[in-house]
Amino acid sequence: MTDLIHRPILPLGQRPRLMELAEVGKVFNGTVTALRDMSLTVHEGDFISLLGPSGCGKSTALRLIAGLSTPTAGRIRWDGGQGAGDLGVVFQEPTLMPWATVAENVFLPFRLRGKSFAAAKDEVDQALSLVGLSAFAASYPRELSGGMKMRVSIARALVTNPRLILMDEPFAALDEITRHKLNTDLLALRERIGCTVIFVTHSVFESVFLSDRIIVMAARPGRVIEEVTVTAPYPRDEVFRTSAEYAAHCQVTSKALHRAMGEAA
Ligand SMILES: Nc1ncnc2c1ncn2[C@@H]1O[C@H](COP(=O)(O)OP(=O)(O)OP(=O)(O)O)[C@@H](O)[C@H]1O
Numbered sequence: 001m002t003d004l005i006h007r008p009i010l011p012l013g014q015r016p017r018l019m020e021l022a023e024v025g026k027v028f029n030g031t032v033t034a035l036r037d038m039s040l041t042v043h044e045g046d047f048i049s050l051l052g053p054s055g056c057g058k059s060t061a062l063r064l065i066a067g068l069s070t071p072t073a074g075r076i077r078w079d080g081g082q083g084a085g086d087l088g089v090v091f092q093e094p095t096l097m098p099w100a101t102v103a104e105n106v107f108l109p110f111r112l113r114g115k116s117f118a119a120a121k122d123e124v125d126q127a128l129s130l131v132g133l134s135a136f137a138a139s140y141p142r143e144l145s146g147g148m149k150m151r152v153s154i155a156r157a158l159v160t161n162p163r164l165i166l167m168d169e170p171f172a173a174l175d176e177i178t179r180h181k182l183n184t185d186l187l188a189l190r191e192r193i194g195c196t197v198i199f200v201t202h203s204v205f206e207s208v209f210l211s212d213r214i215i216v217m218a219a220r221p222g223r224v225i226e227e228v229t230v231t232a233p234y235p236r237d238e239v240f241r242t243s244a245e246y247a248a249h250c251q252v253t254s255k256a257l258h259r260a261m262g263e264a265a
Pocket residue numbers: 028029032033034035052053054055056057058059060061202222
Protein backbone atom coordinates (compact mmCIF):
# COMPACT_ATOMS: atom_id res chain seq x y z
CA MET A 1 0.00 0.00 0.00
CA THR A 2 1.24 3.53 -0.80
CA ASP A 3 1.75 5.25 2.52
CA LEU A 4 0.40 8.71 3.15
CA ILE A 5 3.64 10.51 3.97
CA HIS A 6 4.50 10.95 7.59
CA ARG A 7 6.14 14.33 8.02
CA PRO A 8 8.06 14.75 11.29
CA ILE A 9 6.85 17.65 13.45
CA LEU A 10 9.81 19.63 14.74
CA PRO A 11 9.61 21.84 17.85
CA LEU A 12 8.29 25.40 17.38
CA GLY A 13 11.11 27.65 16.19
CA GLN A 14 12.84 24.84 14.24
CA ARG A 15 10.15 24.22 11.63
CA PRO A 16 10.83 25.02 7.97
CA ARG A 17 8.65 27.72 6.45
CA LEU A 18 5.75 26.45 4.34
CA MET A 19 4.04 29.61 3.17
CA GLU A 20 3.38 33.18 4.18
CA LEU A 21 0.85 35.97 3.97
CA ALA A 22 2.50 39.37 3.62
CA GLU A 23 0.28 42.38 4.46
CA VAL A 24 -2.72 40.69 2.90
CA GLY A 25 -5.97 42.63 2.64
CA LYS A 26 -9.42 42.04 1.22
CA VAL A 27 -11.95 44.78 0.46
CA PHE A 28 -15.35 43.73 -0.92
CA ASN A 29 -17.16 46.01 -3.36
CA GLY A 30 -14.62 48.77 -2.66
CA THR A 31 -16.25 49.41 0.71
CA VAL A 32 -16.20 46.44 3.16
CA THR A 33 -12.73 45.83 4.59
CA ALA A 34 -13.03 42.15 5.51
CA LEU A 35 -9.32 41.84 6.24
CA ARG A 36 -6.59 44.44 6.68
CA ASP A 37 -2.85 43.99 6.61
CA MET A 38 -2.61 40.34 7.68
CA SER A 39 0.90 38.93 7.91
CA LEU A 40 1.38 35.32 8.93
CA THR A 41 4.20 32.84 8.42
CA VAL A 42 3.10 29.20 8.43
CA HIS A 43 5.71 26.53 9.19
CA GLU A 44 5.55 22.80 8.45
CA GLY A 45 3.83 21.08 11.37
CA ASP A 46 2.19 24.21 12.79
CA PHE A 47 -1.31 23.85 14.19
CA ILE A 48 -2.62 27.39 13.91
CA SER A 49 -6.07 28.57 15.02
CA LEU A 50 -7.63 31.78 13.78
CA LEU A 51 -9.74 32.90 16.74
CA GLY A 52 -12.03 35.90 16.89
CA PRO A 53 -15.56 37.25 16.97
CA SER A 54 -17.98 37.05 14.09
CA GLY A 55 -16.93 39.22 11.17
CA CYS A 56 -13.21 39.48 12.02
CA GLY A 57 -12.21 37.99 8.68
CA LYS A 58 -11.35 34.42 9.71
CA SER A 59 -13.18 32.78 6.81
CA THR A 60 -11.98 35.47 4.43
CA ALA A 61 -8.37 34.70 5.39
CA LEU A 62 -8.95 30.98 4.91
CA ARG A 63 -10.59 31.50 1.52
CA LEU A 64 -7.65 33.66 0.40
CA ILE A 65 -5.15 30.98 1.47
CA ALA A 66 -7.28 28.35 -0.31
CA GLY A 67 -7.19 30.41 -3.50
CA LEU A 68 -11.01 30.62 -3.52
CA SER A 69 -10.71 34.41 -3.40
CA THR A 70 -8.02 36.92 -4.46
CA PRO A 71 -6.42 39.46 -2.11
CA THR A 72 -6.95 43.14 -2.91
CA ALA A 73 -3.64 43.93 -1.16
CA GLY A 74 -0.48 42.07 -0.22
CA ARG A 75 0.86 38.68 -1.30
CA ILE A 76 0.50 34.99 -0.47
CA ARG A 77 3.63 33.00 -1.21
CA TRP A 78 4.41 29.27 -0.88
CA ASP A 79 7.98 28.13 -0.33
CA GLY A 80 8.82 25.96 -3.31
CA GLY A 81 5.57 26.97 -5.06
CA GLN A 82 2.13 25.45 -4.65
CA GLY A 83 1.31 22.23 -6.47
CA ALA A 84 -1.90 20.30 -7.17
CA GLY A 85 -2.99 18.44 -4.05
CA ASP A 86 -0.99 20.68 -1.69
CA LEU A 87 -4.17 21.92 -0.03
CA GLY A 88 -7.01 20.10 1.70
CA VAL A 89 -10.08 22.02 2.85
CA VAL A 90 -12.73 21.07 5.42
CA PHE A 91 -15.79 23.30 5.78
CA GLN A 92 -18.38 23.54 8.58
CA GLU A 93 -20.76 21.45 6.49
CA PRO A 94 -19.30 18.10 5.39
CA THR A 95 -20.56 18.80 1.80
CA LEU A 96 -20.68 15.13 0.80
CA MET A 97 -22.27 13.87 -2.41
CA PRO A 98 -25.40 12.03 -1.15
CA TRP A 99 -25.56 9.70 -4.16
CA ALA A 100 -21.97 8.47 -3.73
CA THR A 101 -20.53 6.02 -1.21
CA VAL A 102 -18.12 7.09 1.52
CA ALA A 103 -15.16 5.73 -0.51
CA GLU A 104 -16.34 7.55 -3.66
CA ASN A 105 -16.66 10.79 -1.69
CA VAL A 106 -13.11 10.45 -0.39
CA PHE A 107 -11.92 9.66 -3.92
CA LEU A 108 -13.31 12.97 -5.28
CA PRO A 109 -10.04 15.03 -5.23
CA PHE A 110 -8.40 12.34 -7.36
CA ARG A 111 -11.38 12.10 -9.71
CA LEU A 112 -11.13 15.85 -10.31
CA ARG A 113 -7.54 15.25 -11.41
CA GLY A 114 -8.50 12.47 -13.80
CA LYS A 115 -7.15 9.55 -11.73
CA SER A 116 -9.03 6.23 -11.80
CA PHE A 117 -10.59 4.79 -8.64
CA ALA A 118 -8.40 1.68 -8.96
CA ALA A 119 -5.24 3.79 -9.05
CA ALA A 120 -6.33 5.77 -5.97
CA LYS A 121 -7.74 2.89 -3.94
CA ASP A 122 -4.73 2.55 -1.62
CA GLU A 123 -4.84 6.22 -0.66
CA VAL A 124 -8.64 6.15 -0.20
CA ASP A 125 -8.38 3.05 2.02
CA GLN A 126 -5.63 4.58 4.08
CA ALA A 127 -7.43 7.93 4.54
CA LEU A 128 -10.55 6.06 5.69
CA SER A 129 -8.48 4.00 8.09
CA LEU A 130 -6.90 7.17 9.53
CA VAL A 131 -10.34 8.56 10.42
CA GLY A 132 -11.60 5.18 11.69
CA LEU A 133 -14.14 4.59 8.92
CA SER A 134 -12.73 1.60 7.01
CA ALA A 135 -15.85 -0.43 7.81
CA PHE A 136 -18.08 2.24 6.24
CA ALA A 137 -16.38 2.55 2.83
CA ALA A 138 -19.48 1.23 1.02
CA SER A 139 -22.01 3.17 3.12
CA TYR A 140 -23.87 6.25 1.94
CA PRO A 141 -23.76 9.61 3.76
CA ARG A 142 -27.41 9.26 4.88
CA GLU A 143 -26.38 6.18 6.89
CA LEU A 144 -23.81 8.14 8.93
CA SER A 145 -24.01 10.34 12.05
CA GLY A 146 -22.95 14.00 11.89
CA GLY A 147 -19.56 13.19 13.42
CA MET A 148 -18.97 10.37 10.92
CA LYS A 149 -19.85 12.64 7.99
CA MET A 150 -17.27 15.11 9.26
CA ARG A 151 -14.70 12.29 9.43
CA VAL A 152 -15.41 11.53 5.76
CA SER A 153 -14.87 15.19 4.95
CA ILE A 154 -11.53 15.10 6.81
CA ALA A 155 -10.50 11.89 4.99
CA ARG A 156 -11.31 13.59 1.67
CA ALA A 157 -9.16 16.58 2.66
CA LEU A 158 -6.12 14.50 3.54
CA VAL A 159 -6.32 11.81 0.85
CA THR A 160 -3.95 13.70 -1.50
CA ASN A 161 -1.42 14.09 1.30
CA PRO A 162 -1.66 17.90 1.28
CA ARG A 163 1.07 20.11 2.69
CA LEU A 164 -1.60 22.24 4.37
CA ILE A 165 -5.10 21.45 5.66
CA LEU A 166 -7.54 24.35 6.11
CA MET A 167 -10.49 23.78 8.44
CA ASP A 168 -13.31 26.35 8.74
CA GLU A 169 -15.20 25.67 12.00
CA PRO A 170 -15.51 21.98 11.12
CA PHE A 171 -16.96 20.88 14.46
CA ALA A 172 -19.14 23.90 15.30
CA ALA A 173 -22.40 22.17 14.39
CA LEU A 174 -21.68 19.02 16.43
CA ASP A 175 -22.69 18.25 20.01
CA GLU A 176 -20.02 18.84 22.65
CA ILE A 177 -19.12 15.19 23.27
CA THR A 178 -18.67 14.48 19.57
CA ARG A 179 -16.71 17.70 19.21
CA HIS A 180 -14.32 16.73 22.02
CA LYS A 181 -13.85 13.27 20.51
CA LEU A 182 -13.12 14.71 17.05
CA ASN A 183 -10.69 17.24 18.57
CA THR A 184 -8.78 14.39 20.24
CA ASP A 185 -8.87 12.28 17.08
CA LEU A 186 -7.68 15.20 14.95
CA LEU A 187 -4.62 15.60 17.16
CA ALA A 188 -3.92 11.86 17.02
CA LEU A 189 -4.17 12.08 13.23
CA ARG A 190 -1.75 15.00 13.22
CA GLU A 191 0.75 12.95 15.25
CA ARG A 192 0.48 10.11 12.75
CA ILE A 193 0.86 12.02 9.49
CA GLY A 194 2.51 15.24 10.66
CA CYS A 195 0.14 17.55 8.80
CA THR A 196 0.08 21.35 8.99
CA VAL A 197 -3.31 22.81 9.92
CA ILE A 198 -4.97 26.23 9.91
CA PHE A 199 -8.20 25.95 11.89
CA VAL A 200 -10.92 28.59 12.22
CA THR A 201 -12.89 28.67 15.46
CA HIS A 202 -14.91 30.94 17.75
CA SER A 203 -13.97 28.81 20.75
CA VAL A 204 -11.14 29.66 23.11
CA PHE A 205 -11.36 26.15 24.58
CA GLU A 206 -11.09 24.44 21.23
CA SER A 207 -8.26 26.67 20.02
CA VAL A 208 -6.18 26.02 23.16
CA PHE A 209 -6.77 22.27 23.06
CA LEU A 210 -5.71 21.95 19.42
CA SER A 211 -3.17 24.61 18.60
CA ASP A 212 0.38 25.54 19.24
CA ARG A 213 -0.25 29.01 17.77
CA ILE A 214 -3.45 31.03 18.16
CA ILE A 215 -3.93 34.12 16.00
CA VAL A 216 -6.36 36.40 17.81
CA MET A 217 -8.34 38.63 15.47
CA ALA A 218 -10.70 41.61 15.79
CA ALA A 219 -13.53 42.88 13.58
CA ARG A 220 -14.39 46.11 11.74
CA PRO A 221 -11.99 45.96 10.04
CA GLY A 222 -10.90 42.32 10.29
CA ARG A 223 -7.30 42.21 11.49
CA VAL A 224 -4.79 40.31 13.60
CA ILE A 225 -4.41 41.66 17.13
CA GLU A 226 -1.96 39.26 18.74
CA GLU A 227 -0.56 35.75 18.72
CA VAL A 228 -0.73 33.38 21.69
CA THR A 229 1.62 30.39 21.86
CA VAL A 230 0.36 27.26 23.59
CA THR A 231 3.49 25.58 24.89
CA ALA A 232 1.78 22.44 26.27
CA PRO A 233 3.34 19.36 24.64
CA TYR A 234 1.52 16.98 22.29
CA PRO A 235 -0.02 14.48 22.36
CA ARG A 236 -2.86 16.19 24.22
CA ASP A 237 -5.83 14.21 25.48
CA GLU A 238 -8.68 14.31 28.00
CA VAL A 239 -6.14 14.51 30.84
CA PHE A 240 -4.80 17.75 29.33
CA ARG A 241 -8.35 19.07 28.91
CA THR A 242 -8.94 18.90 32.67
CA SER A 243 -5.46 20.09 33.71
CA ALA A 244 -4.47 23.34 35.43
CA GLU A 245 -2.11 23.98 32.50
CA TYR A 246 -5.04 23.90 30.04
CA ALA A 247 -7.08 26.22 32.28
CA ALA A 248 -4.16 28.67 32.48
CA HIS A 249 -3.74 28.73 28.68
CA CYS A 250 -7.51 29.28 28.28
CA GLN A 251 -7.33 32.22 30.66
CA VAL A 252 -4.45 33.85 28.76
CA THR A 253 -6.23 33.32 25.42
CA SER A 254 -9.55 34.55 26.78
CA LYS A 255 -7.92 37.77 27.96
CA ALA A 256 -6.30 38.25 24.56
CA LEU A 257 -9.69 37.78 22.90
CA HIS A 258 -11.27 40.32 25.23
CA ARG A 259 -8.53 42.80 24.42
CA ALA A 260 -9.21 42.17 20.72
CA MET A 261 -12.95 42.70 21.12
CA GLY A 262 -12.46 45.82 23.21
CA GLU A 263 -10.19 47.51 20.71
CA ALA A 264 -11.61 50.41 18.77
CA ALA A 265 -11.11 50.28 15.00
N1 LIG B 1 -18.55 38.14 -0.37
C1 LIG B 1 -18.65 39.16 0.49
N2 LIG B 1 -19.16 40.36 0.11
C2 LIG B 1 -19.23 41.39 0.97
N3 LIG B 1 -18.82 41.34 2.27
C3 LIG B 1 -18.31 40.18 2.70
C4 LIG B 1 -18.20 39.02 1.85
N4 LIG B 1 -17.64 38.00 2.57
C5 LIG B 1 -17.42 38.51 3.82
N5 LIG B 1 -17.82 39.79 3.90
C6 LIG B 1 -17.73 40.66 5.07
O1 LIG B 1 -16.37 40.64 5.53
C7 LIG B 1 -16.32 40.63 6.94
C8 LIG B 1 -15.53 39.41 7.40
O2 LIG B 1 -16.30 38.24 7.10
P1 LIG B 1 -15.78 36.75 7.43
O3 LIG B 1 -16.85 35.81 6.99
O4 LIG B 1 -14.41 36.57 6.90
O5 LIG B 1 -15.72 36.81 9.03
P2 LIG B 1 -15.62 35.62 10.07
O6 LIG B 1 -14.67 36.08 11.12
O7 LIG B 1 -15.29 34.34 9.37
O8 LIG B 1 -17.10 35.58 10.65
P3 LIG B 1 -17.96 34.33 11.22
O9 LIG B 1 -17.23 33.90 12.46
O10 LIG B 1 -19.29 34.92 11.52
O11 LIG B 1 -17.99 33.27 10.16
C9 LIG B 1 -17.75 40.65 7.44
O12 LIG B 1 -18.08 42.00 7.74
C10 LIG B 1 -18.54 40.14 6.25
O13 LIG B 1 -19.84 40.65 6.25
